[in-house]
């Protein structure tokens with residue numbers, strides 16, 4: 001299982017997927033939504049909206 005490289009929380013598949021979409025498709029370590037939001041200086045809700053957006057587009061990275 002994958003852990004957030006910043007805070008060590010267990011990651012959900014969508015968190016890995018959004019990291020790949022927003023940061024680096026070939027990444028092998030990831031940030032959770034909270035740490036990713038802090039990294040980009042945006043709200044967690046913004047990240048969650050992006051997850052929804054990509055899922056609705058049918059991106060295969062998302063469940």
Ligand SMILES: [Zn+2]
Nearest residue numbers: 004007032035
């Ligand atoms: Zn984290």
